[in-house]
Amino acid sequence: MDAPELTRDELEAQLSRLHEASFGWALSCCGWNDADAEDVLQTTYLKVVSGRARFGGRSAFRTWLFGVIRQTAREHGRRARSHRERAERLAREPVPAQGPSPHESVERAERARALRGALEELPERQRDVLHLVFYQDLTIREAAEVLEVSLGTARVHYERGKQKLRALLAEREPSGGAT
Amino acid sequence: MTRQHADDALRERFRELRGEAARPGRVPDLEAMLARARSAEAEPPPLAVVDGAAASAGRSRLSYRRLARAGAWASAALAATVAGLLLTDRRPSDEAEFEQLVAAYSADAWRSPTSGLLEVPGMELTRSIPSIGAPVRGLDPSTLPAREPAAPEENL
Numbered sequence: 001m002d003a004p005e006l007t008r009d010e011l012e013a014q015l016s017r018l019h020e021a022s023f024g025w026a027l028s029c030c031g032w033n034d035a036d037a038e039d040v041l042q043t044t045y046l047k048v049v050s051g052r053a054r055f056g057g058r059s060a061f062r063t064w065l066f067g068v069i070r071q072t073a074r075e076h077g078r079r080a081r082s083h084r085e086r087a088e089r090l091a092r093e094p095v096p097a098q099g100p101s102p103h104e105s106v107e108r109a110e111r112a113r114a115l116r117g118a119l120e121e122l123p124e125r126q127r128d129v130l131h132l133v134f135y136q137d138l139t140i141r142e143a144a145e146v147l148e149v150s151l152g153t154a155r156v157h158y159e160r161g162k163q164k165l166r167a168l169l170a171e172r173e174p175s176g177g178a179t
Numbered sequence: 180m181t182r183q184h185a186d187d188a189l190r191e192r193f194r195e196l197r198g199e200a201a202r203p204g205r206v207p208d209l210e211a212m213l214a215r216a217r218s219a220e221a222e223p224p225p226l227a228v229v230d231g232a233a234a235s236a237g238r239s240r241l242s243y244r245r246l247a248r249a250g251a252w253a254s255a256a257l258a259a260t261v262a263g264l265l266l267t268d269r270r271p272s273d274e275a276e277f278e279q280l281v282a283a284y285s286a287d288a289w290r291s292p293t294s295g296l297l298e299v300p301g302m303e304l305t306r307s308i309p310s311i312g313a314p315v316r317g318l319d320p321s322t323l324p325a326r327e328p329a330a331p332e333e334n335l
Contacts, residue, residue: 134193
């Protein structure tokens with residue numbers, strides 16, 4: 001049985017609560033391109049507000065919303081650059097200076113850039129599962145729902161993805177990464 | 180390093196990434212995005228495209244691609260149909276063929292291959308009805324030998 005439909009205010013309250021996380025997921029789905037991620041998120045919100053994407057209550061709202069974002073990113077990303085190109089772009093990207101302690105900020109930004117570059121080299125499913133579990137704190141079961149795969153498949157992607165990500169980070173940061 | 184520690188290290192790396200993605204000024208303004216979504220929903224589709232809303236423009240491009248694809252398929256199907264008709268329908272139509280058969284077998288036009296053997300001299304006499312006083316067609320009366328009047332006694 002479907003849950004009662006959310007009102008416009010309830011929908012917008014849910015979107016507001018998840019906005020930052022949704023942008024992070026959209027970034028991951030768009031190869032960490034801010035403009036693409038914003039376009040995808042805007043289109044997703046339009047779908048939700050207009051009722052073209054309707055929450056049926058069969059899963060958690062966050063799981064459903066992430067699924068819509070992923071689908072929208074796929075539609076949006078047909079003309080997008082390949083992941084390899086994205087990884088190369090991320091490697092060339094200048095590190096933004098920020099915060100009160102420039103050295104620490106730059107180091108953190110460097111580590112974040114290395115992680116993004118390594119993630120972009122993973123197969124899509126592995127990258128998505130790792131993002132949903134480690135970045136968004138979803139369970140593997142919830143990640144499987146977002147990606148519309150079985151729990152077993154998600155587990156395999158999770159384990160293989162972790163293994164490969166550690167290897168990639170070790171290559172990029174021989175002095176010590178997440179190994 | 181244990182499996183749990185390794186996972187915690189990864190989790191820490193992702194936490195840094197989350198902090199970097201959520202830094203001030205990077206996350207787009209929610210209210211502005213919702214306002215654009217509301218206005219795009221309220222506007223009719225053509226205006227939404229002119230307005231430059233990314234979502235509507237994307238949808239418009241998608242619709243255009245679908246239309247173009249459908250048009251291409253329709254053109255291909257039409258071309259295939261025409262080509263098929265040209266290749267298979269080279270014979271005259273059934274009506275034309277029937278008319279030719281009727282013309283060929285009509286009484287006026289049809290002649291037996293041996294009908295010429297029946298044409299003999301004097302055949303025309305059999306095709307007309309003779310009448311008294313009228314020359315028989317094909318015979319000139321002046322060329323006939325004059326007949327002598329019969330003797331009276333012979334008439335008795």
